[in-house]
Amino acid sequence: MAASKPPEGDSLVKRLAGPSTGKAGLAQDQSEINRIIAEASKGSKFYENEKRKDEELTARINRLLEKRDSVIKGADLARLEKAADQILIDMEQKRDLSQIIVHVDADAFYASVEVMDNPELKGKAFGVGGGVLTTASYEARKFGVRSAMPMHIAKKLYPELIVVRCRFSRYSEVSKALMTVLQRYDPTMHPAGFDEAYLNITKYCRDHEMEAEECVQVIRDEVHKETGLTISAGIAPNKMLAKICSDRNKPNGQFKLPFDRRAIVSFMKDLSVRKVPGIGRVNERVLEAIGVKTCGDIYTQRAVITLLDHELGLHGLLHAHLGISSNVVEPPIREARKSVGVERTFSAVGDSTKLMEILENIAESLEEDCEQTGWAGKTLTLKYKLHTYEVFTRARSLDRYIRSKDDLFSIGSELLRKELPLRLRLLGLRLTQLKDLRDKGEKGIKRFFKDAGDEPPRKRNRLNDEEDDFAASMMEDDIEEIPMDEEDARLNGGTPNASPNRQSKKVSPNSKGRPADQDEETSDSRQRLVCPICSTSLLTDNDGFNAHVDYCLSRGAIAELATLGSQDDVGPITSPKKPPALSKSRAGSNPFLLSKKAK
DNA sequence: GCGGATCAC
DNA sequence: TATGGTGATCCGC
The missing domain is CATH 3.30.1490.100 (DNA polymerase, Y-family, little finger domain)
Known part of the structure; x- marks a missing residue:
């Protein structure tokens, strides 16, 4: 695999003709898109920096491989596998399938809001943002335009691209409306940014004698009715899995994973490790180097991973392989x-x-x-x-x-x-x-009692040895406000909601639990397409396909350039001073998290 | 405690 | 025409 570069489909100068046309046309267009992005990036300081970082990562990976080769000599692999298997057994025993966790995700949130407020945008290729796009409408994505793309490149891909400025205060309003609906189904719901949230609907389903899927359908209908948004949802026994599932039938769809151990492990098997929260581009490359591309590969390579535990985080990966993570949903805590x-x-x-x-x-x-x-x-x-x-x-x-x-x-x-x-x-x-x-003083105490009166949010059941969820998310101005006291009022001076980007974060797992993603292996009403960049055969819907291509483009364009390595003139970039001693060999600045090893 | 690196949104 | 901003965590020193 890693069919890194197809013969550079330059021959396919198809131009981005009718993206709206069929998939076949789309594929070829994407090759051209890739070329355009690469061309526009080449020689820029940004590109040079990306190239440098890429080379450093390559060196780091090579050191890791050397260590592996060195350490693997004389190692009793069978014994290592047995040890890993024992850990898996222990983890499996703690698996908790009792909670129904839902992750909801609004579809193209900013773009959807803009369309609602300006119907003329409906069906148009447009982007939201300024110098760098924050979001692209689905129509724009067909031209290769994607979020986080610099405007000048987006315009090269599609000169007629309509650009809409961000209106964070508006998104905040709609987000608040969305969260208000969700809170009816789980008072402890946890917003994860403007357009995402985790819910535990176990109690709601029990009290209303509803099936999970039925309940989520109702939630989605209600959200649409009250906010105009379409949302996608994932239903699973924990947050990691729910998040992965919410992406599965996007847009405007939902997916429930069977609450069954074997079905879950099977689900994880072909899932790219990149889909696991906490595993980004860097760790994806590191893992790929040791033969781990999917969560199923984690099991196959468990001996080597054990040897490189420090660098890779054995526990986190084993949890990913099993599809185990935290199932505790709690509202953001200011103190966090x-x-x-x-x-x-x-x-x-x-x-x-x-x-x-x-x-x-x-x-x-x-x-x-x-x-x-x-x-x-x-x-x-x-x-x-x-x-x-x-x-x-x-x-x-x-x-x-x-x-x-x-x-x-x-x-x-x-x-x-x-x-x-x-x-x-x-x-x-x-x-x-x-x-x-x-x-200060009693105020904190008062608040404490107030909460206690409501009902202890803590759920404290289940397993995770690591408990994450600290909820850093602030969005304090948007969600569930802590009552202000006089001082607050004074400090706030009546400011409504200042800076844009005030979302905060969330979920971020700590060390272990993360979800995984699946790749297009399931069958349904999807189509089989071949990604023009990585040549992978995909069985997915149009959106899933676009998402995949987006990914390949973002990494592919730069990687390709780095490979071609055209040293350019760059010119005299004299910087007054070279910064302080920098990068030493930066050995294994360790990828994963992995907290303590509970071995 | 400090600085770098990685990640999410 | 020149690639974002906010916040968190982990690791090695």
Whole structure:
């Protein structure tokens, strides 16, 4: 596999003619799209940086393989497999299939909202965003336009592309309406960003004598009726599986995984490890190097993974293979916040005075955020990105909590001053070691009792030895507000909802549990298509196909360029100063998480 | 505690 | 025409 590069289908200069036409046409168009993206990226500093990172990763993988070869000598593989099998047995015994977890995901959320507010956009190829697209309508995706794509490349792919500016406050409104509906089915529902949420509908189904699928259908109908959104949903015994399942019949569909151990393991078997939350592009490559592309491969390679436990995280992978993760759904907890920061990108600046001005503005923004959210911090971290895209951070811990612009700027500028001169394209400040300014004295106590009265949200059943879910998600202005007290009101000064991007995060598992994805192996009303980039045969619907191609394009274009390795002129990028000692050999900066090993 | 790296959305 | 912003975690030092 890894049919890395088909003979470069240059011959297929089909142009992106009628994307709207059949799939066959689509495939060839995608090859051309890939070429266009590669062409537009080549020679840019961004590309050079991507190439550098790719080479570093390759070196890291080679070191890992060397270690494997070295350590595998004299190893008793049969014994290692047995040990892994025992761990699997233990994990299996703790598997909990008693909870009905649902992950709902709005389809092309921003684009859907824009269409609702402006019906003229319906059926049109348009993107949402500014210099970089945040979302692309389904029609635009057919031209290769996708989220996170720079505008200038999107325009090359489709010059007539309609661009709509982001309206976060509007998305926030619709998101709130969505969450309000979902909360009726699970008061402890956990929003995961503007357009996603986890629910535990076990109780609701029991109280209303409903089947899970029936219940979810009702939820989806109700959401559509009340918000105009179409959502997709996954139903499974834990969060990882539910998330994977919600993607299965997207858009506007739902999928329930059998609550059966064997069915689940079977489901995971052909699932790409990339679908497992927490396994990104880097770890995907690392795993592929040791022969693990699917969750089923994890079992096959369990001996080697055991040998490389430290680098790969045996437990997390074994959980993925079994399809086991946390099934605890709890609302976000304010106290869980760990940092607050502001960063800004700008066209390269080398003038120190100018940089200081930018930093001052950032300090001001951060002060505003601190006031609005009610946090102060003890450690300030400066982040800067050179015009070459290399990123660095410099931190300083204090003996007091700060949040005023003056403090932020005086300390931040001190950190920056020591690095100058620099030519930068981004500056940022972040506070950590936070103190909750709203949680003073009795107020905190009162809140505690208030919650206790409701019913202990804790579910504490099931297994996960790692319990994740800390819910970092803030969206405090959008979801379930903690009652404000006088101080809050003062701090907020009536500001509605400032900065855009205020979503927060979520689910992020910690170490272990993650879902996996499936790949198109199931049959249904799907079609069999061949991805023009990776040549994989896919049995999926149009959306699944697009998603797959999106992925191949995003990685493929850059990877291809890196391979072709055309050293370009690049020119004199003189950066005032090379940053501090950088990357040493960065040995195995370890991929996975893996908490303790409970072996 | 600090800095780098990875990940999610 | 020049590839985002916010937040979290893990690891090695």
